[in-house]
Amino acid sequence: MALELLVSNIWKIYDNKPVLKDLSFVFNKKKVYAIMGPNGSGKTTLLKICALLEKPDRGEILYLDSQKRPLKKDINLFRKITYVFPQVGIFNASVFDNVAYGLNIRGFKKKEIISKVEDVLDFVGLSHKKRQNALTLSSGEAKRMGIARAIVIDPEIIFLDEPTAFVDAENVKIIEKILLQLKDKGQSTIIIATHDASFAEKVGDVILRLEEGRFLL
Amino acid sequence: MEFLIDAFKNAFFLIVSLDKELLEIITLSLKVSLTALFFASLFGIPFGAFLGLKNFLGKTVILILLNTGMGLPPVVVGLFLYMLFSRSGPLGFLQLLYTPTAMIIAQFILAFPIVTALTQSAIVKVDPIIKLTARTLGATPFQVALTVIKEARYGIVAGVIAGLGRVMAEVGAILIVGGNIAGYTRVITTTIALETDKGNFELALALGIILLIISFIINISFYIIQKRGIPPNIAWL
Ligand SMILES: Nc1ncnc2c1ncn2[C@@H]1O[C@H](COP(=O)(O)OP(=O)(O)O)[C@@H](O)[C@H]1O
Ligand SMILES: [Mg+2]
Numbered sequence: 049m050a051l052e053l054l055v056s057n058i059w060k061i062y063d064n065k066p067v068l069k070d071l072s073f074v075f076n077k078k079k080v081y082a083i084m085g086p087n088g089s090g091k092t093t094l095l096k097i098c099a100l101l102e103k104p105d106r107g108e109i110l111y112l113d114s115q116k117r118p119l120k121k122d123i124n125l126f127r128k129i130t131y132v133f134p135q136v137g138i139f140n141a142s143v144f145d146n147v148a149y150g151l152n153i154r155g156f157k158k159k160e161i162i163s164k165v166e167d168v169l170d171f172v173g174l175s176h177k178k179r180q181n182a183l184t185l186s187s188g189e190a191k192r193m194g195i196a197r198a199i200v201i202d203p204e205i206i207f208l209d210e211p212t213a214f215v216d217a218e219n220v221k222i223i224e225k226i227l228l229q230l231k232d233k234g235q236s237t238i239i240i241a242t243h244d245a246s247f248a249e250k251v252g253d254v255i256l257r258l259e260e261g262r263f264l265l
Numbered sequence: 266m267e268f269l270i271d272a273f274k275n276a277f278f279l280i281v282s283l284d285k286e287l288l289e290i291i292t293l294s295l296k297v298s299l300t301a302l303f304f305a306s307l308f309g310i311p312f313g314a315f316l317g318l319k320n321f322l323g324k325t326v327i328l329i330l331l332n333t334g335m336g337l338p339p340v341v342v343g344l345f346l347y348m349l350f351s352r353s354g355p356l357g358f359l360q361l362l363y364t365p366t367a368m369i370i371a372q373f374i375l376a377f378p379i380v381t382a383l384t385q386s387a388i389v390k391v392d393p394i395i396k397l398t399a400r401t402l403g404a405t406p407f408q409v410a411l412t413v414i415k416e417a418r419y420g421i422v423a424g425v426i427a428g429l430g431r432v433m434a435e436v437g438a439i440l441i442v443g444g445n446i447a448g449y450t451r452v453i454t455t456t457i458a459l460e461t462d463k464g465n466f467e468l469a470l471a472l473g474i475i476l477l478i479i480s481f482i483i484n485i486s487f488y489i490i491q492k493r494g495i496p497p498n499i500a501w502l
Pocket of ligand 2: 209
């Protein structure tokens with residue numbers, strides 16, 4: 049079942065300054081969309097509005113199911129989308145427990161949780177860190193953990209806000225590899241906000257430039 | 266000088282010989298204080314969590330009242346409960362005066378503001394990103410709240426330990442409502458007060474030593490929990 053994200057005529061104004069100006073777009077493919085733009089151009093604002101973490105001042109966000117019916121913005125929809133923050137958002141717990149979080153709250157069986165979490169930790173190269181407190185990870189490891197924690201719940205749409213911020217060149221390469229593999233699997237729509245042009249070009253299928261509150265296509 | 270040495274000798278003898286009266290008093294002390302603490306935590310942790318998680322009109326007033334409650338003089342609590350529970354008082358019919366139950370209620374009143382206020386402060390100290398992260402991973406509002414509470418766990422436990430420290434050392438309230446009846450409502454602190462008054466220093470001293478040890482243990486636990494509660498810094502942020 050494909051989930052379609054319809055962004056229609058979104059406005060967001062901070063201090064009388066429009067950050068998003070009548071922005072419209074449809075995210076409807078299991079592809080990687082890279083939203084590019086300098087700092088302060090409104091990428092995070094847009095991503096948060098799309099992920100239903102914030103409300104637009106005008107315009108509407110719609111999620112449509114495969115029959116193009118709009119979905120109610122309830123917990124069932126929230127559980128189909130996820131967001132990875134630039135600073136990840138790390139629980140004071142082990143790497144394993146951090147990654148298991150989404151499965152635990154969905155009531156998965158213990159055995160299933162263990163196998164899913166171990167698979168995904170293997171996928172992002174963090175198996176050897178699973179017992180470590182996640183707060184002590186390096187930035188690159190923490191970012192990978194954030195991605196693992198997002199994909200383990202099989203979301204329809206993943207929002208990644210600055211996945212390469214704070215990260216060294218070596219880890220950027222690892223993250224690129226992870227995203228390219230994810231793209232090949234084609235299970236999720238991945239929407240990335242980044243100011244890193246070379247990264248965007250490497251992983252993005254569709255590159256969207258955010259300027260003056262709109263996409264330059 | 267000799268008198269002091271003798272008193273200490275006899276006190277130690279009482280402790281090592283596990284004197285029956287001594288043990289009874291210690292057991293009742295722990296029973297009263299731990300029961301009071303149990304109920305203070307049972308109500309104080311959820312209430313503190315609620316205050317830490319929700320904003321509503323009048324919250325500031327409640328927080329100020331709680332902070333006042335943290336410094337409530339035990340004798341005043343004792344006086345207040347005495348008036349409530351005395352034969353002519355509004356709750357006199359319950360016949361609670363001079364019972365361990367009255368002592369538990371008194372210590373509950375002393376511990377509740379501490380547990381509640383420290384829980385609230387532990388919860389508001391949790392980084393807002395935790396709440397958002399829980400939400401974006403699909404947590405229901407209730408699961409989000411539980412996650413934030415869990416993240417504040419060390420601070421909350423520190424609050425409970427602080428509450429225990431307060432009630433274990435307190436004498437004013439339980440002396441008034443408990444009456445220090447031998448074999449029934451005598452606890453460590455009230456016995457010390459009474460026996461010292463009578464010039465019976467051995468038992469008082471033995472209990473004083475025990476109380477110091479308990480207080481030492483409480484403070485070490487508080488210190489350890491507080492230290493563990495400081496999450497490791499995220500070096501890259
Ligand atoms: N909560 C807010 N209050 C006021 N201004 C904000 C707020 N959030 C974002 N802004 C402003 O909106 C603009 C876009 O910010 P943001 O979306 O974070 O940009 P980006 O992610 O592209 O760096 C910035 O000028 C920022 O200062
Ligand atoms: Mg941003």
